[in-house]
Amino acid sequence: MKRIILITLLFTLLIFVPGVWADGGDMAAANVLAANGRTAEAIRAYENLVGQGVDDANLYFNLGNAYYQAGDLGNAILNYRRAEQLAPRDGDIQYNLALARGQVAEQLNRTPQTMVAIFLADMAGWLTLNETAVLTLLLWTVLCVVVFVVRRMGHGRRRTLLQYSLLPLMLLFLLAAFTLGSRLKMANDVAEAVIVAQVADVYAGPGEQYGSDFQLHGGAEVALYQTRGDWAQIGAPGAALRGWVNEAAVTAVNP
Numbered sequence: 263m264k265r266i267i268l269i270t271l272l273f274t275l276l277i278f279v280p281g282v283w284a285d286g287g288d289m290a291a292a293n294v295l296a297a298n299g300r301t302a303e304a305i306r307a308y309e310n311l312v313g314q315g316v317d318d319a320n321l322y323f324n325l326g327n328a329y330y331q332a333g334d335l336g337n338a339i340l341n342y343r344r345a346e347q348l349a350p351r352d353g354d355i356q357y358n359l360a361l362a363r364g365q366v367a368e369q370l371n372r373t374p375q376t377m378v379a380i381f382l383a384d385m386a387g388w389l390t391l392n393e394t395a396v397l398t399l400l401l402w403t404v405l406c407v408v409v410f411v412v413r414r415m416g417h418g419r420r421r422t423l424l425q426y427s428l429l430p431l432m433l434l435f436l437l438a439a440f441t442l443g444s445r446l447k448m449a450n451d452v453a454e455a456v457i458v459a460q461v462a463d464v465y466a467g468p469g470e471q472y473g474s475d476f477q478l479h480g481g482a483e484v485a486l487y488q489t490r491g492d493w494a495q496i497g498a499p500g501a502a503l504r505g506w507v508n509e510a511a512v513t514a515v516n517p
Contacts, residue, residue, distance in 0.1 A: 289321065296328050304328045319349035323358070330362055336458035336480030336513075338362050343456065343483075343515045350387050366481035370498045382448065385441050391449070394442045401435040454515045455486035455496065462512065464505035468493035475505055486514055 292307035308325040326341035342359040349355055363369075389397065408424055408431060415421040457478045466472040468490045478484070484496040487504065494512050497504035 289324075293324060296324065296331075301328050301331050305332065317348070319345045319352065319355070322348070323352075323355055326358065326362075330358070334458075334480065335362055335365055336456055336460075336482075339366070339481045339483065340456040340458060340513055340515065343454070347386075347515065348390060350390060362481065363483075367479040368482045370482055370484065378444065382441065382444055386445065391442075391445055394438065394445060398435065398438040398442045401431065401438050405431045405435055449516065453486040455484050455494075455512045456515065457482040457484060457507070457511060458513045459508075459511035462507045464496070464507055465493075466505065468495070468506045472506070478507070484512065486512060 288307065288311055292304050292311070295301075295307055296304035305325065305328045308321060308328060311321055312325070322341045322345035326338045326345060329335075329341060330338035339359065339362050342355060342362060345352070345355045346359060385394065405428070408428060412421060412424045412428070415424070457480055460480050462478045462482075463474040464476050464478055465474055484498065487495040487497060489495070489509055490506075492509050493506045494509045495504060495506050496512055
């Protein structure tokens with residue numbers, strides 16, 4: 263049992279400690295560039311950190327701000343979304359994301375269509391995927407510990423109280439496991455993406471020979487279904503509407 267607890271704590275640390283942190287000096291230098299109005303240089307500095315594998319909410323937030331200042335709504339929303347996934351409870355990220363979304367030409371429906379989807383969207387607004395995994399792992403560990411203790415204890419009031427706690431613990435664990443599994447499945451089935459081109463022509467098939475049906479502007483948030491050569495199939499989240507755009511015109515929130 264001690265080994266199980268030790269392994270759990272180890273996994274918790276591995277999940278919570280980011281794999282790569284932004285170099286403080288590089289981030290500060292990029293922030294100075296942005297503060298002095300050297301937006302293009304700041305964007306290059308931030309993107310350089312992203313290219314090095316830095317995965318940090320503050321980095322994406324600052325990069326989103328720089329793109330917003332440059333008038334690039336697509337890349338601004340893309341980076342705000344990436345920041346949101348790492349820090350879903352951050353009020354500044356939510357405010358700036360809502361501000362940028364309000365300026366997008368196409369207001370595609372992002373409202374979840376089912377009760378399960380609504381629940382998962384609410385959970386995503388409170389817990390990151392890593393936090394959900396840690397919560398599931400901790401609940402499983404606590405459940406195992408309680409079962410172990412109950413089996414070792416003699417009859418008495420404490421044993422009875424622990425027995426009564428098993429059912430709610432089991433229900434909480436099952437709910438957390440369901441949430442984790444559902445979010446992983448959704449992330450693997452359909453990627454969330456953002457139109458990053460100023461204007462993207464949407465075609466009926468993967469090629470200009472199919473003819474353009476309509477256009478989407480930078481910042482439109484779409485579902486990315488598949489890629490074929492230089493073309494990507496996209497659609498409105500939760501809708502049957504689909505089409506193809508040049509792959510360079512759209513970028514997945516999770517690369």
